[in-house]
Amino acid sequence: MLGYTPNPRPRSNAELKELKAGAKELREWAARNRHEDPAGAERRIRDAERNEADIAAELARRNGS
Numbered sequence: 641m642l643g644y645t646p647n648p649r650p651r652s653n654a655e656l657k658e659l660k661a662g663a664k665e666l667r668e669w670a671a672r673n674r675h676e677d678p679a680g681a682e683r684r685i686r687d688a689e690r691n692e693a694d695i696a697a698e699l700a701r702r703n704g705s
Contacts, residue, residue: 651695659692666687666688667684
């Protein structure tokens with residue numbers, strides 16, 4: 641994702657689960673509503689990508705990468 645810097649704040653396992661669940665919900669909403677609200681669907685996809693980037697950054701931080 642261009643132009644997004646993942647949040648560097650350490651995340652708990654519970655927060656990572658919430659981010660993952662949130663990303664899933666956002667993608668499901670976007671899939672259901674992309675024809676009725678294409679702009680809203682794009683926003684939710686971007687938000688899901690940000691959640692996923694934050695998860696990846698935290699996992700990389702934990703692994704020392």
